Amino acid sequence: MxxxxxxxxxxxxxxxGSMADIAFLLLIFFLVTTTILEDSGILVxxxxxxxxxxxxxxxxxxxxxxxxxxxxxDLLVRKNPMAVRELREDTKLFITNPNNDPTLADSPxxxxxxxxxxxxxxYKAYMEVYNELRAAYNEIWDEQAQIRYGKNYEDCTxxxxxxxxxxxxxxxxxxxxxxFGEEG
Amino acid sequence: MSKFxxxxxxxxxxxxxxxxxxxxxxxxxxxxxxxxxxxxELKIRVSTPQATELTKLQEKSLVNYIHIGRPTKNxxxxxxxxxxxxxGDKISDIEDIPLFLENHKTSVPEKLQFKITTSLKVDxxxxxxxxxxxKEKLRKSGQLxxxxxxxxxxxxx
Numbered sequence: 001m002x003x004x005x006x007x008x009x010x011x012x013x014x015x016x017g018s019m020a021d022i023a024f025l026l027l028i029f030f031l032v033t034t035t036i037l038e039d040s041g042i043l044v045x046x047x048x049x050x051x052x053x054x055x056x057x058x059x060x061x062x063x064x065x066x067x068x069x070x071x072x073x074d075l076l077v078r079k080n081p082m083a084v085r086e087l088r089e090d091t092k093l094f095i096t097n098p099n100n101d102p103t104l105a106d107s108p109x110x111x112x113x114x115x116x117x118x119x120x121x122x123y124k125a126y127m128e129v130y131n132e133l134r135a136a137y138n139e140i141w142d143e144q145a146q147i148r149y150g151k152n153y154e155d156c157t158x159x160x161x162x163x164x165x166x167x168x169x170x171x172x173x174x175x176x177x178x179x180f181g182e183e184g
Numbered sequence: 185m186s187k188f189x190x191x192x193x194x195x196x197x198x199x200x201x202x203x204x205x206x207x208x209x210x211x212x213x214x215x216x217x218x219x220x221x222x223x224x225e226l227k228i229r230v231s232t233p234q235a236t237e238l239t240k241l242q243e244k245s246l247v248n249y250i251h252i253g254r255p256t257k258n259x260x261x262x263x264x265x266x267x268x269x270x271x272g273d274k275i276s277d278i279e280d281i282p283l284f285l286e287n288h289k290t291s292v293p294e295k296l297q298f299k300i301t302t303s304l305k306v307d308x309x310x311x312x313x314x315x316x317x318x319k320e321k322l323r324k325s326g327q328l329x330x331x332x333x334x335x336x337x338x339x340x341x
Contacts, residue, residue: 012196012197012198012199025211039240039241039244039247039303039331039333040238040239040240040241040333040334040335040336041232041235041238041239041241041303041304041331041332041333041334042235042237042238042239042331042332042334043239043301043329043330043331044330044331044332045328045329045330046319046322046323046327046328046329046330047323047328048323048326048328049320049323049324049326071311085340117312117316118312119311119312119313119316120311120312120313121311121312122308122309122310122311122312123233123306123307123308123309123310123311123312123315124233124308124309126312126315127233127234127235127308127332127334128233128235130332131235131236131237131334134237135236135237138237177312177313177316179313181311
């Protein structure tokens with residue numbers, strides 16, 4: 001008992017004034033070690049690998065939107081040269097086909113965007129083209145969301161998004177690259 | 185009680201805190217020496233292209249990074265100037281990708297393994313040849329979720 005009382009009497013407290021310093025040090029330590037590098041990019045889902053060559057499916061050529069990028073980074077869209085800047089609008093027109101043009105896609109569900117590049121195509125050019133194709137789909141989805149629900153695609157519920165995606169499925173098929181301009 | 189308090193208040197003896205900063209500094213230096221910055225040094229130059237349709241990658245632990253680019257000046261003597269792949273902190277071959285993916289996979293709980301994304305950090309000057317090879321390897325390894333790392337584009341095309 002006596003010992004406890006003796007302890008009571010000497011109220012020894014560790015000085016809490018330096019707690020702030022400790023906290024600051026920890027803070028600085030974590031600030032230094034953690035990297036605040038945020039990674040963003042275009043998310044894609046690659047097709048599964050199969051050893052068998054793909055079946056030769058006869059597709060109506062009106063439903064195929066072929067985009068070729070050669071080793072000089074030139075663009076050939078449905079056999080016509082095109083600038084990257086026009087690609088987005090043209091893709092949208094092809095998929096939605098608002099005037100039922102017999103040369104454009106039957107329906108959005110049947111539309112296939114086929115992208116083919118050379119091994120010598122620069123990554124920058126490829127990304128520009130891929131980005132435009134994705135942008136075309138994103139814009140279509142956004143427009144549909146506005147028409148159907150009066151809000152942006154991002155703000156739609158999962159089911160609403162799925163409904164739109166089912167009607168306008170994202171099909172960007174990548175053919176095997178040609179190798180005319182491969183660098184050493 | 186009072187008989188234990190004879191005459192007058194005793195001065196509270198205080199623990200000296202003067203040496204606390206020193207202790208903390210010692211801790212700090214200890215950590216500074218011991219921790220290895222996991223941020224692996226890039227031996228190749230990677231400047232990702234610009235794009236507009238970006239998605240942010242959420243959980244860092246579920247992402248593995250494959251860098252593709254040309255070796256920087258310091259490493260050109262050793263590796264040449266043609267595009268190379270860097271996995272973790274060393275320049276590797278395409279054949280090393282499956283093992284690299286497998287190693288990363290083991291660090292992720294089984295339930296979350298389907299969420300693993302591979303982030304391709306590719307220099308904009310690289311040609312598609314090597315990228316195509318990497319993509320093919322990823323497909324063969326069953327790693328289908330891929331992110332083409334890119335910066336936000338501000339100006340028009």
